[in-house]
Amino acid sequence: MICNDTEFADCRGRLRAIHDTLDLLGGKWKVTLMAALGYGPRRFTDLQRGIRGIGPKMLTRELQELEINGLVQRTGQDGKVVYAITPYGETLEPLIHEMALWGRGHRQRIMQGN
Amino acid sequence: MICNDTEFADCRGRLRAIHDTLDLLGGKWKVTLMAALGYGPRRFTDLQRGIRGIGPKMLTRELQELEINGLVQRTGQDGKVVYAITPYGETLEPLIHEMALWGRGHRQRIMQGN
Structure with missing residues (x-):
């Protein structure tokens, strides 16, 4: 058994x-998107250009799923959707x-050759 | 730009x-495996039975990758590999x-109908 009786x-x-x-957050992009939006509202094009490897279709889907789960919202800013x-x-x-x-620590560990 | 000048x-x-x-930890299984092993060494079969949906080939691959990255080790316990x-x-x-x-909080939020 993976969880033994005591615990x-x-x-x-x-x-x-x-x-x-x-x-909710699985996959390659959602956590990175949430981290990027932690720095403030962003336009679709900024997100797509700023996150290497994500295509428009995938970005659309990931943002929709984050919206459905109440983690992200679409709003207007200076007449543009953000x-x-x-x-x-x-x-x-x-x-x-x-x-x-953890990621920073891991990179340091690798650079120190551990 | 995703990261504006100031930050x-x-x-x-x-x-x-x-x-x-x-x-390192992406995908569906690695974090769950690490969490399970946080409760102590486990045999392959315990891990496979205990984590819903993971097949033997996938489990083998995920454990190998976790080993390569120094997060998990294979050892012997009572004559068995754990x-x-x-x-x-x-x-x-x-x-x-x-x-x-976060997952616990999210489940509560859903059950309270938020």
């Missing part, structure tokens, strides 16, 4: 919670922070 | 760090913790 409830609950988060992080989307900041922190 | 370095650095983390988290793998705990925390 069964905690282990099962944790794996399910992680599964829920990955359901995408902005919602208050609920901002609750991801601690997770995004830990991801960035 | 350019910080924004670019953060997006790259997240990209690095996703490179997979265990490495000290470096344990540095993921804060990230895994935030993922679980």
